[in-house]
Amino acid sequence: MAPDGTLNFQEAEAALAKAAVKASQQDFDAAYDLYVRAAKAFLHLARATASSNSGTRVQSTLLSARCRENAAKALERAEQIKARRSAPTSQSAMETIAFKRRWAHTYLEDQLAVLDRSTRVNGHKFDPWEARHESIGPIANPPFKDPDGALTLSQSQAELFASWWRACESKDESSIMTTPNLATEDIYQHIVTNCSVIAGLAVCWEHNLRFGTNLCLSSIYPQHDDGTAQFRSDGMYSVRLLLNGTHRQAIIDDTLPATDGGLLLCASTRGTRVLWPSIIEKAYMKVMGGYDFPGSNPANDLHAIIGWIPEDIDLHGSGFQEEGTWRRVYEGFKTGQCLVTLGTGEALRMASAGPNLVPLHGYSVIGMSNLGTNGQSIMNPWITSGGGSVPNPSSRMFSRGVDSQAKFDGLLIGSLWMEWNEVCEAFDGLYLNWDPSPFKNTRSFHGWAHNGILWIKCTKFAIDPTNQSSGDDNYSEMWFLLTRHVVSKDHPSEFISLDTASRGGQIDPLAEDLLSRQSGYTNSTHVLVCSHLVNQNHPSMRSAFLSRSANRPVAFTLTVFSQTAINLMEHPRKLPFSAQVDGTFTSRTSGGNPTYRTFMHNPQYRLRLQPGVVQGSKTLRMILEATKNVAIKATIVWGGGKRVTELTQGDVQMDSGPYVYGTTAVGGLLKPSDYTLILSTFTPGQQSPYSISVEADGPVSLEAIPSEGAGMFTKSVKGKWCGSSAAGNPSFGRYHHNPHFDIQVAQATTLFCRLQHVDAPSGTAINLTIFRKDDAGQIKEQVVTSGSYADAVCGVATSPFQLQGPAVYSAIVSTFDPGVEAGFELTAYSSACPVSLSASELN
Template sequence: MSKQAWKDKLSLAQETTNRATRQELARDYSSAYETYVRAGDLYLWLVKNREPTSEATELRERLRRVLGRAEAIKLAGRAAQIVERRLLSDEEQTRALEASSSIDGIPLPLWKSTDDISTLAYQGQLFVDSVPQPALAPGQVQQKATFRRRHSWLKQRDSVPRWASSPLYDYRTPLRGHHIVQDVVTDCSFVAALEVACEHDATWHTQLAHAPLYPKDSRGFPRWSENGKHCVKLLFNGIPRQIVIDDSIPCRPDGNPVCATGLGADGSYHIWPALLEKAYLRLRGGYDFQGSNSSIDLHALTGWIPEHIGFQHAGFQREKAWDRLRWAWTRGYIMVTAGTTRNMASRRAPGQAFLVDSHNYAVLAIDEEEGERWLTLMNPWRRSPSEEDASTWTGEMRASLENFQTNSPSYLDREIIRITWSEACSRLDSLYLNWNPAIAKHALTVHSHWRKVDGSDLGQNPEQAPITTTTKPTTMTTTAIVGPSQHSSFRLAINVDESDVSGAEKTDVWLHLVRHTTQSREDEVQWIAIHVFESEAVKHRLLAHGSDYRMGTYVDSTHNIVRFSTSAHRRSVYTVIVSRNGCNNDATFSLSAFSAAKIELHDIPRSFSFSQLVQSGWSGKSAGGNAASWAFIHNPQFRLTVPQATSLAAMVETSKDLPVQVLIVWSRRGKRISHVSEGDIVASSGLYNYGFAFAEAKKIQAGVYSVIVSTFEEGLSGLFALKVESEGEIVLEAIAAEGAGMFHKTLRGRWEKDVSAMGGPSHGRYHCNPRFIVDVDKACRLVVRLRPEVKKGIATPYLNIALFRVNKTPRSASSISPAASPPDIGAEVANSGSYADLLSGVAIEDARLEPGTYSLIASTFTPGVECPFVIDLYSSLPTTCRRAH
């Protein structure tokens, strides 16, 4: 930062402090508390970014004073709210990067400019690394490997290993992908990443593979450091970091390296891959690294955007994927690696190449020949293991090595494998792509926090879960939810310029989420997701078009990608919510956006003044599934009373494994909704999304609404948290389940053609429809629901159910015509209304009955319908029910 910018920040801190003092004197304590905290953030930033020559004591004293005033207001109970920090302020972003500036205690300073790195002291006294060397892998230990420095070999003069006497990089014979050797270290993902970078360099005349390594010679190629100090630039925790290492590498007693190296076509020796490997594995816990996703390793080396294509994913489309791959490959826009899963032998047909279990392969070519489509794979092992080598591998890797030797008579003939696209789709588990970020004309990255969630776990009984009401201003931190999960919200704006999109109808947008880590090996699995919602006035639909993967999917990785298409002819605005599940502590992340159109990314300070939280769940009957299920009516529902027009948002969080949706529906009486019509939906979260749903309505009118929370499939159980925020006061109440607290009976029957399917009253034989007798001893309330049991794909018949009083004194049989009602049927007491063809059926919602005998008649509108049915009868007092003869 320039001196002037630092001075401007100091002036802002002083001005903010003065404003806080004025607010406190005016007894506006809530505002004063917030302003003092903001001033504290500014002074803290100034202390950490001060010029070396400036005096820090006064700044620290100012920081102490403003935070002291804030604490005094808080202790006095005068602060009405927790201060909302702007997530994307300079101070907060700096705080996020500083929080992730080490891993396992190893410092990861931000990368300085290339000029600064070039002027570092690479000469003079021998550099001694204060950080311990990365731990060796078991295979290296068994071969008695130790770290040996280049200068120690050069001092011997005799028996100097070839690598120590060779240039670090021989630009006359640059490496191709198949020249790099993995050796016994289990980092196939990293070596495969290096190999595809080398292959790209050779094909497209780039310098990606060795670019992170310093110092460099006048041509821009890596060179040996005179004092043994090397710097490596790796994109880690969301930003380029500086990893300092010495020039020692693991060697056998004879001086030969036991790590990644390169052997040029002319026999030239390249050791620079070993230094990159060492720097990277220092961040991944040592040489005993078990590999990861190659695209993540390659992203750290090159900054190219990582993408994962799962061949077994439900949304995978092989033709579309091939066209995309081939188009990008022929233009040099992507680098590709491939991954296998376990039990590869069971997927191997006679004559097919042997593939190693749980392994990463470099993809050296994607081409078409004589109507067939091919992938050329290379195994990073690159040499036939000896008996001694094979014994250093354990578990699946050892079994794969032994199987490889058994099935491959000539290892060198089998190291490069060509397989068809069809075989790749059936045998490989994944393709890992890395896209050149330069294909997007516009890009930006922000750094932010997930805050620790306060609160306890949900109650054990979902049906008795409490409702918690908060009537004070809300903060950016999300209320405690199931999991727990943490969220941060952003507003993404796509500003289209015709010169950027060249007349296209759609333009792609990429969002890349990176979860920062401070441990090379984490004890707990953590899941992250990106949720993207289109910001419209009334309805919000989760974006699903233009992507190979379902948006909002949680992944147990440090990286997650969402890609979608947006209109190239108008400005588009989206709500982006990034989520973390699995741990409940403060954590940091980076979010990047890429597009051909101009993009803006802003945090969303919560403007809502009121919030209400409901904790509930689905279990048994209450797990009703989506609106296409007859049991949709039984999903948890909540009455939302809005006294006056307001804007509001509803957010549902649940297990990452449950696809969830939230609807806000206009409700005439605030009663349970049995079905949903498009015209009644006020706000929707759109498509079902795993673990999270969000709906927002602007200026919803005063009235009574129903909020429905459902999973996609019927019968899925789990807990959830529903939070509704609004500008004005609202009331959120759970709507009791149909028949809650009442006695329940289930009656079954069937309409049969010419026997009991006689249609409605207009057809003349209504009384011959299925009939049930209900005996009521004491005055009570009755709720009755009739629903058909139709098979999938069969149209639902129009239904009605009616309740009649049974006459105590029947009419004379001689006075009854054949078409008339039977003599015991009296006046109608209640009915379900007009005939309707709803999956959930029709219902008598609340009949109040005096003691006596009643008759229920279940009918279809059209005669001759054959269909079984179910009647659920709920009564406030015990009743007896029987089929009428």
């Protein structure tokens, strides 16, 4: 069986024959599973054979036809068993058969199409790995030369480059493929541009020394019987890499760049020239577009080279847990299930690191200890000398805090020793690769995220409780790995995001609400999310994939690792009714979160959800998308489709959860009615275009609600309560000492006013009351008031009222308690004519 779970031709035929045996024994469940498995395998083989260059064209065509014939046979028998096992009605049986046919032909063909479209990377073709790739063929004479040509050199390499060196043509007998005598510190790089790759190769070799594994070596073909790479005298090698959703073949020759002194300008080794680091690096650099690879992070590189699960941890992120991370990483390192590398940022964070750390560089963790203090042994694989000799490791590393004779948990003498708290301070990134073999079940889904408006793919994972191991504490854990397919180093990195949520019981596609977005976008190739099941009796999980690209669709692979049986199901069908609106957060309409007085200025929409033919609550799904650097949120409130100035908990029907960058989603069941949809940014003044997409199973529409005072004449003034003018409410006997403002209009008009405090202490209650003034300027009767004193963040406002003009009115602004010194802003809105606001003295 291939590592990605697909069967070769003999295994597929064996599965087909075994299925027939199980069917004859009346074991229809086992027979059904085997027929489906065989059908999938034959479909895969049919496509692979049709595009193969091996053998004659006639042979390939005949074999492809045979595979498709066997696939159809297996599918037909699986459909018969399905119909017999479930004993459905005639109509139901037809629907079941039609569904299975669509699933086997359309679904599987779509999956293979995604992988086929991702075959060409950086101008070269990397076919999916097949068993035949393990055998390259007879030795070529003259030596093999890669038809794709030499790799592009980096600028640093080009400055020192003198000639190409080939091991197969070299008379230096010290060159070998591998040796057990190679020390981890012997692996180095002379040119620093791809430090992440070299750091990854070093930790793989250290793992091989500690645990007797063949990491990296097992990726090079041809191989010896023990699974280690074999030296080939014609210089031709086939390297197996996990790339764009599946293992693929990279064919290279052993031509390597060198200086005039014979020093290799690529991954190399001290002393005896061991070739495997150079071969692995060259194959991966071919995929990445050449030696001018700008660098990645070691976790991403090792995922491609050895297939271990990558995890990136921001050591200075808000969610980083120093002690919890240490315990998890140390346990994984000690047991050999975790490879650890580190990366510095643009600026060194720790002055005491001195010359031992450099910015934007990758480091290998080759030892960890919890004796006395928690710490790590760190190796820098960069050779800094400009000559042809390689310095002794002790000349570029130091040890401190460790007994000179000590060697425990992989700690190597002469390495840079740092305590864990120092590591967390000095480095920016912690990069991990986890062994996937402890997970008993792995499934992958390959799909497309289309350009422009956000596209979401929700995948549900149904758990089979009968396959759970009660003695396994990890059986409820599931890891979701989202991988963006790489096309070209010249394309800007698309941003991807992954989130998961869980719910128990049966899945109702139409009743499910969308996931609230918890994570922002990243331009990394991979995103890993670890989840635990909530209900272990009848658990189910779903994951949401979100991605955007300005210019082109993005292919992705979603892989799930689990201790329990998992089943991937496609996205629920789209709901029949939809609406979409585009808008812009401007400097005025970006009002910030509800703690800001400008929250009321955020864009708002009347969301009308109608009953339709079927009565009762309706399922609604909504996506809000903005630029990736703007944190946003969507809130649906019981506002009758009118503008809302402040949120009250009882009025909120549903929201998208915490503010997140770029994209957020909200959904659930709503009764048909008119609601107010509020779109808000976390911080006021952030500018960005946005798009709202709504789906529902009842008629739905969105209509923009005008901002407060839209279409009216507006006038604002600012003032301050201070000293004697901070007089408080009328019960304190000095109410008329509060700030006064004359409101003048030239003609009859409808007017309303809003008062907001600017920097008052939390809980400050305010009031606005408007009085008529007589011809002598004396304050007379009250015309309108904002009501009781209130401490709302949005302030207080009067209801609209009629003014007879020309006339002068007086507005008195006050706090409930006297002595509160703070600023305020008073705004008047007039329907028919301009309005004048001016401070007036107490008469």
